[in-house]
Amino acid sequence: MVNDLGELPLQDEFQPPMANGEVLFDEPWQGRIFAMALLLAKQECFAWTEFQTELIEVIHDWEVSEDQAEIYPYYEHFQEALKRVLAAKNVVAPTELDARTVEFSARPHDHDH
Amino acid sequence: MMTDSKVIVRAEALESLLIEKGLVDPDRIDETITFYNERVGPMNGAQVVARAWQDPEFKARLLDDGTAAIEEFGFSGGQVDKLVIVENTPDTHNVVVCTLCSCYPWAVLGLPPRWYKDPAYRSRVVREPRAVLKEFGTVIPEDTTVQVWDSSAEIRYMVLPLMPASWADQSVDVLASKVSRDSMIGVEVLAD
Numbered sequence: 001m002v003n004d005l006g007e008l009p010l011q012d013e014f015q016p017p018m019a020n021g022e023v024l025f026d027e028p029w030q031g032r033i034f035a036m037a038l039l040l041a042k043q044e045c046f047a048w049t050e051f052q053t054e055l056i057e058v059i060h061d062w063e064v065s066e067d068q069a070e071i072y073p074y075y076e077h078f079q080e081a082l083k084r085v086l087a088a089k090n091v092v093a094p095t096e097l098d099a100r101t102v103e104f105s106a107r108p109h110d111h112d113h
Numbered sequence: 114m115m116t117d118s119k120v121i122v123r124a125e126a127l128e129s130l131l132i133e134k135g136l137v138d139p140d141r142i143d144e145t146i147t148f149y150n151e152r153v154g155p156m157n158g159a160q161v162v163a164r165a166w167q168d169p170e171f172k173a174r175l176l177d178d179g180t181a182a183i184e185e186f187g188f189s190g191g192q193v194d195k196l197v198i199v200e201n202t203p204d205t206h207n208v209v210v211c212t213l214c215s216c217y218p219w220a221v222l223g224l225p226p227r228w229y230k231d232p233a234y235r236s237r238v239v240r241e242p243r244a245v246l247k248e249f250g251t252v253i254p255e256d257t258t259v260q261v262w263d264s265s266a267e268i269r270y271m272v273l274p275l276m277p278a279s280w281a282d283q284s285v286d287v288l289a290s291k292v293s294r295d296s297m298i299g300v301e302v303l304a305d
Contacts, residue, residue, distance in 0.1 A: 024149060024223075024224050025146070027121070029120070029121045029124040029125070031146040031149075032124060032128060032142055032146070033124050033127075034145075034146070034149070035141075035142040035143075035145035035146050035149075036127065036128060036131060036137055036142060038145055039136075039137050039141055039142065039145060040131070040136060040137065043136070045136065048266065049266045049267075052214065052216070052266040053266075055214045055215075056213045056214045059213070059214050060213075063232060072230070072231050072232060074215070074227075074230045076120050079120065079123065079124060079127075082127070083123075083127070086127075091134070091136070092127065092130055092131070092134075096130060097123070097126060097127055097130065100126035100127075100129060100130055101119070101122055101123045101126040103126070104122045104125055104126050104129075105119070105122050
């Protein structure tokens with residue numbers, strides 16, 4: 001069920017947060033990375049605080065680096081942190097992820113999403 | 114600006130590996146996105162604030178133990194380990210930040226707005242809170258202390274804003290509809 005995700009009740013009588021004028025995810029992959037992290041933490045692949053520790057480190061590394069993009073790439077940090085915590089927990093090895101990424105990059109551009 | 118396609122492909126690659134390993138179900142990913150996009154939001158916090166304004170005993174419980182008090186609404190989880198409610202008074206204005214990453218009380222406010230995660234807000238609001246608040250259109254009187262609360266993975270903060278005096282006769286539902294997300298982060302002061 002959807003509403004066991006945050007142990008929150010559904011509030012039908014209220015407007016969704018979108019009504020507040022804020023779009024949560026700029027691009028679909030951001031929502032998917034966010035959801036994957038949450039679902040993996042819920043099934044205890046890692047503790048949320050372990051993910052958070054990685055995220056803090058990734059953000060810190062970016063902030064002290066000189067290679068800063070014009071737009072703050074929060075979800076890229078989020079993805080990197082997820083990659084690191086999954087590697088640390090032996091869930092997904094970085095080499096495995098890199099190989100799959102290379103494989104997907106080689107797909108024809110009109111592949112079925 | 115679009116994200117570098119490598120980042121997008123890596124997200125797809127990760128998803129496909131996690132599906133193969135039986136660790137995520139793509140339908141659950143869709144459900145989670147919908148849930149956070151459409152269902153969890155600052156209206157949860159607004160209900161808590163409206164009740165606190167009308168019910169002094171609830172307010173006392175809320176300020177004493179925020180985590181326990183929001184459970185009276187059925188709000189829990191959402192990565193809130195410990196929720197601390199900080200009350201605005203004529204003497205003190207509170208504002209919340211997470212200087213290290215993006216800790217935020219999801220259960221009551223949904224997911225954080227973009228600016229909350231931005232390095233500029235995170236570093237500047239600690240150094241020069243009045244200047245940052247002014248950029249939000251919020252001017253805090255000189256004789257009011259501005260207190261900045263730095264969230265962490267263990268403690269999340271939410272501001273209990275001051276209620277404008279003219280709202281005193283409103284019902285709890287009307288009050289809840291007037292409480293903005295930004296007032297519960299502390300970058301806005303509610304006005305008539």
